[in-house]
Amino acid sequence: MTDSKTILNQWADEGEVEPEASYAVDHALSSTLMRGLEILALFNDSVDRLSNAEIARQLGLNRATVSRLCKTLIHMGYLRRDPKGQFLLAPRILALSYPVLSATRWRHQLVGPMREIAEMSSGNCTLAVISGDQFVQVYSVGNPTSFPHVPEPGITGPLHRSASGRALLSLLEGQDLYDMLANLRHNFPDEFEEHSSLTADAITRCRTEGFCASYGDWRPNIVALGTPLGKTSDGLYVALACGLPRFSAREDYVENDLGPRMAKAADSIRMTGLFESPFFLK
Amino acid sequence: MTDSKTILNQWADEGEVEPEASYAVDHALSSTLMRGLEILALFNDSVDRLSNAEIARQLGLNRATVSRLCKTLIHMGYLRRDPKGQFLLAPRILALSYPVLSATRWRHQLVGPMREIAEMSSGNCTLAVISGDQFVQVYSVGNPTSFPHVPEPGITGPLHRSASGRALLSLLEGQDLYDMLANLRHNFPDEFEEHSSLTADAITRCRTEGFCASYGDWRPNIVALGTPLGKTSDGLYVALACGLPRFSAREDYVENDLGPRMAKAADSIRMTGLFESPFFLK
DNA sequence: ACAAACGTTACGATATTTGAAATATATAGG
DNA sequence: CCTATATATTTCAAATATCGTAACGTTTGT
Incomplete structure (x- = not known):
């Protein structure tokens, strides 16, 4: 425990990441565009429709401003209105994702192995990539009904607080990892501390044991x-x-059976040459 | 043929749709937001990376403007850069789609029937919805490798020139259909004319024969x-x-075997009560 | 029926965005 | 290797697009 703390501290302890930016309004950025995108990002799993006033409240904007921005988003086809006048995301928003999906053709080759993993775990198996300081789920197989959330492409989650995220972090090397951790610490100060030793352990474990x-x-x-x-x-x-x-997850089973099997599956996927091997395996 | 022309003309012949709007800059819309979204929409199946200059050229914008807008998009996490400095969509863009996907939970209940259709046709089966004047594919099953394109959620296509689109049009009633057709004619004058009789026939056929x-x-x-x-x-x-x-599609087989079977499959899907029945079946 | 909350439009002030020009960096060609 | 061309970013002042106030019309709820 002290050990793992040390490792993490070594990586990303002191020092401000961005001396002053990030909260101050950066005059090199376009605030109108940001606000428009923030509106789209307000929608999520549980919030699928929003009123003008609600959007204004959440983003701290004037109602008139929201009205105009939403009108623009509707004009562009990314928003629609329900009979009550509330705003909903329009299906056309999927079109923005299409190039990302079609660029990850390699994904199809993982369907087989992922199915196997999902079956052997009686759960689901997901594929995730890093985007910014989050992981983004790109694909999933398995039974969705047994879960509290809907595993679909597009779910995002924290890199330092999830298995997907920690496995992804383990792939980062040297300065890249340092920067990312510093960034995470900066963005989620409390949370990061709380999970720091678990995260450090997980990274180390991914590199040594493969999961x-x-x-x-x-x-x-x-x-x-x-x-x-x-x-x-x-x-x-x-x-x-x-x-x-x-x-349904006994620790003994997870650690000594499922874990090693996943590591093995990952090994054989890497054999296909789809990915550049992690630095710690070279 | 003259018959079908008549039908279509009846529906959407004369009259301008939007007296003058649509090309003139609407001062009620936010141009900055539009430009930002237009940048994201430039990417597609075959264009997965773009340079600043290329974006500027295609959208007719100043390079400095593009630079700032892209910086904003990167800041928001929807764009990234490759080593050469070209812009790519970031996976986080998938996160915008997630609420749309998770809102269509009913989709999971169609997986079974869709698999069957895909198998019996030795092709693929796709699920599409209307968004604006296009259809958007929401889900697909079947063998992707035998196709020139990658069938993935997010593909968009013309309502008046595809089987998906025409089936969707057949669901529109009265004024709604009239408006949509007028809109399509307005946006694609030549194309619309060329396909008008086929479209009209297809709509009629969907309503009478189910496909x-x-x-x-x-x-x-x-x-x-x-x-x-x-x-x-x-x-x-x-x-x-x-x-x-x-x-691999003999006309006789398509018309007299596959078609009726699809109509039958659709019938039994409608039995589940997931959808409000089309007006022409009530 | 009235009050309160909401959504949209108009309009003037102003803050944001824009494009030109300059700088810096990269790429290609001779 | 150097020059020439293309590209990306930054700065800055001008301009204009955006914002918020206020007013209006609607809806909702008491």
Whole structure:
């Protein structure tokens, strides 16, 4: 424990990441565009429709401003209105994602192995990549009904607090990892501290044993295993994870059976040459 | 043929749709936001990376402007740069889609029937909804490798020139259909004329026989069958389609075997009560 | 029926965005 | 290797697009 703390501190202890930026309004950025995108990002799993006033409240904007921005978003086809006048995301928003999906054709080759993992864990298996300081789920197989959330492409989550995320972090090397951790610490000061030793352990474990486990660190009722895959030719870091309901996950089984098997699956996926091997395996 | 022309003309012949708008800069819309979104929309199946200059050229913007907008998009996490400095969509863009996908939970109940259709046609089966004047594919099953494109959520296509689109059009009633057709004619004058009789026939056929066929009207080498499903509780029009390579699609088989079977499949899907039945079946 | 909350439009002030020009960096060609 | 061309970013002042106030019309709820 002290050991792992030390490792993490070594990596990302002192020093401000961005001396002053990030909260101050950066005059090199376009605030109108940001606000428009922030409106789109307000929608999520549980909030699928929003009123003008609600948007204004949440973003601290004037109602008139929101009205105009939403009108623009509707004009562009990314928003629609329900009969009551509330705003909804329009399906056309999927079109923005299409190029990302079609650029990850390699994904299809992982369907087989992922199915196997999902079956052997009686849970689901997901594929995630790093985007910014989050992981983004790109694909998933398995039974969705047994989960509190809907595992679909586009779910995002914290890199330092989930099995997927930690497996992804383990792929970062030297300065890259340092920067990312510093960034995470900066953005989630409390949370980061709370999970720092678990995160450090998980990273180390991914590198030595090929997998890591999270017992509800992110979604309370889900036990997850993560395993790093590598980096694609266009620079995406990729990891696999599998998740199962907490009640059906005996620790002994997870650590000594499922974990090693996932590591093995990852090994054989890497054999295909789809990814640049992690630095710690070279 | 003259018959079908008449039908269509009846629906949407004379009259300008929007007296003057649509090309003139609408001062009620936010141009900065539009430009930012237009940048994201430049990416597609074949164009996965763009330079600043290329973006500026395509959108007719100053390079400095593009630089700032892209910086903003990167800051928001929706764009990234490759080693050469070119811009790429970041996976985080998938996160915008997630609420749309998770809102269409009913989709999971169609997986079974869709698999069957894909198998019996030795092609693929796709689920599409209307968004604006396009259809958007929401889900697909089947073998992707035999196709020239990658069938993934997010593909968009023309409502008047594809089996999916025509099946969706058949669901629109009265004024709604009239408006949509007028809109399509306005946006694609030549194309619309060229396909008008086929479109009219297809709509009629969907309503009477439950399906329509397109022999390469959209993707030249693909024969597609479309069948209307209905309207979801939150107002989305939904249709199924199946596509197969042209060479393996004998017309007799398509018309007299596959088509009726798709119509039958659609019927039994409608029995589940997931959708509000089409007006022409009430 | 009234009050309160909401959504949209108009309009003037102003803050944000824009494009030109300059700088810096990269790429290609001779 | 150097020059020439293309590209990306920054600065800055001008301009204009955006914002918020206020007013209006609607809806909702008491």
